[in-house]
Amino acid sequence: MNSIFKLIPINDDSPCLMLHPNQRNKLDETMVNTTIHFGFQKTEVICKQLDTIKENEIGLSNSVIEYLKLPLEADYEIAIQNGEIIIGPFIGVLITNSQKKLKKSVNKLKQIKKLKQIKKQYRFVRGVILALSEEGVDEKNSRVHGYYYNPSSKKWEEGTFPFPSVMVKRTSLSNDKKNYLKKLYGPRFFHLAGINKWKMYQRLRSNPDLLPHLPKTFLYKKPEDILKYLKELGTIYVKPLSGSQGIGIEKFIAEHDHYCVKFRQKKKNTTIRFSSDTELLDYVNSKFKSKNFIIQQQIDIEIEKNHPLDFRIALIKDQSGQWEDVGMVGRKGKKGSGISNLSSGGRMHNAQSLILTLFNLSESEALSIRQKMSEISIKAVKEIDKYDSIFKSGVDIAIDRDLRIWIIELNNRSPYLKFSKAGLKSTNKIARKSRMLYAKYLAGFPKEKKDSEQSALLW
Template identity: 30%
Template sequence: MMNMNLITIERHRSSEPELVVNRETAFDVGIERKKRAYISFGNQKYCVDVAVLDTVSRGKLFIPAYIIDKMHVPDYVVYEVRAYGNEIRLGPFIGILGSVRYENITKDRLEHEKECIRDYSKLHGAITVFSLDSVNKDKRLIKGFCFNPEDNSWKEGIFPYPCAIYRTIGLNEDWQNHFLSTIGDTVFNGQYFSKWEMYKWFSTDASIKDSLPETRLYRSEKDIFDMLKRQKCVYIKPDWGMKGHGVVKASITDEGILFEYRKDKKNNRIVAENRIKAIRIMKDLFAYNECIIQKGIDLIKCDEGVVDFRAVMQKDGTANWVCTVIVARAGAKRSVVSNISSGGKGFMPEELLKDVMGMNNRRALQKIIEMRKFCLKVCRTLDGFGVNCGILGIDIGIDYTGKIWLIEINHRSPHPAIALCIQDRTSYNKIISGPLLYAKSLAGFGRNVR
């Protein structure tokens, strides 16, 4: 049996390894019969005798100061306590891996991180921001800043490894395996995958493969020529690109092959009248094995701007996927991309569906529900591939028959400002704070744990 209770830590001067707790608090936590147990915080553990008394204050754990210091337990935060057998776990202990270098964790950066924990009452525990170069692999310790809810500040210190880590930077194979070996599979959004990998993975799934535009890896100019023989147009995209940067549309016209792309906030058009000129343009624009070629889909348009939909998907405090928000994006006039950073605009999805496709309220709502279900299927399929993500930005398109297409997946912390394009402050806040609720679940303090 395992229970949960909110407690604070109090130091006492005993030289003996004794945890002292009020009888009612011990009953709430589920340790009223314990004589011996061990305190667990992050990757640190310490055996203690348990003294259950009526004479000490309720809602506190009295722990010898030398144990607190040895385990590097912050004594200024509010903890949830969970008892698993003989383990008395203090938590949640969540790490935010915010930078490669410690010097980049500035005051401004820490102020920004407060947005993630604006509702500390739903999190509790120790929330610590740290950098990769502040990790001591030998001692299994990190140097960082722990949030102090007493005065809404950050307190610098040395801490053990957290129970869960929200990654906001890339991790190489060595670091991934180091954390896997020391804290388990509780580092999320730490594995990057390319557009080509995404296509290869999802093309093996029978329920999704028909929603993928045909895609090839660009190995030579011949690949583009071959695709253009079969398709009206293709899109060439950087395999690791983001925000629509570097996307080129190639199509067959009466004049030759037309290359269209957006650069410096302007639409650019180049026509290759013959194969030799086309090859020269391709060599200038694309690098072998670093781009994908994607079949052009006749997606719906708004004022001559291509339309797609960004669905922000998040795992909640029960580690289940939910759709936080869907935003329709219409690209700048005649632009090849829909990204707002490239001149596009955001719209409520139901309004755009009604305006562009002539849907009534009921049909528009049904299509949005269909999009949500599709995105949930994509997320769960990605879980099945072994990728641990807590937040995703899924870009989907709709053609004029109403079919939904999977265009891209942004798994590198999609920007919350997308919700502000439709004045949805509630979703904006959820996008910011949601990853730590999932981290809390990974740390063993999820809402579905009883």
């Protein structure tokens, strides 16, 4: 039963659910007495059929509507699980920490971006979507107080409800509240989990299939570590554990009679040379006083002279709960820079044209490489997903001169903000819907993906 329904109150003394005969016939014949779920709230009902009700209506006793706190204005779907009925989807979105801020956001003439996104996406999700604050989560009474989106009035309506089926975190929370919700919801409480580069490397290397695609990586403990691996590997990168956008990354090179370090500073490439081990160690002592860094083997990705080249693959979890590759872009670093990040002067490019021209491949060879990159990226994100419930990721991945594929890192926070600049507007559109469609899946409303729906890989 995947039609859209409106709820109709029925004056009946018994707790009942009434459907048009054509809809009632779709239920299992044994489902005469069953249970209805709305979020964490449930009640037993008698299933009946009623000729006068429309096929797109669900009749419910007033007592059931009141007990479940069901808004009549919403557009609902029905799912059957283990012989019981789920009405929904019912999704809570935590968008701020205080009720005062929430009320102000909802009542603003120009609502905040998060609320505007929910409005646009409602037609794909339906059910009840609640905008919540941390203060609005009442642990003691298992209730939430917030604002649900009314598709009829296109406004946010205030109300108190049972706990939703799924809780989406889109704001910072106190540790106590976050831990409470994680324990209560498990994987149905989801957010953009941050993970530092060392933990990420350790988790990825636990998969033997991924080991050949990981640059050698070491945890920085003391200045002598940089000197050791520099002499051993010739060229290394030192990266902050939790850095992003290429900030704080430095490239160390061992030449035949000196060392040098290269980095970006004030939008310019900077190079410092050292004539001895002592000079290098003095610099490292002054620059890397904390131990929050990793040391990483250099990969030869300067396919075009003095321009580092890598790629970003956008991955999402779809409404069937599966990881899906929705696009890839190329990133070419600024001349003389050791990194390709856009914030460090890099430029976004069409991935297909880069692979075809710079690697001198045929279209079929390029497509084969693209397929392998996708498979490796999905394996990588599945490995991270074992520990943290994530729903989207941007995998930074590279190809060296020997066509060997390397995983650089995974970005779960801002994986595909600028894909449209490389002509992949469709990726941005898919990505914007992915959060709520995956929440719909977790709420008990999956979409069965047919073979015919498998789309070709996007460049």
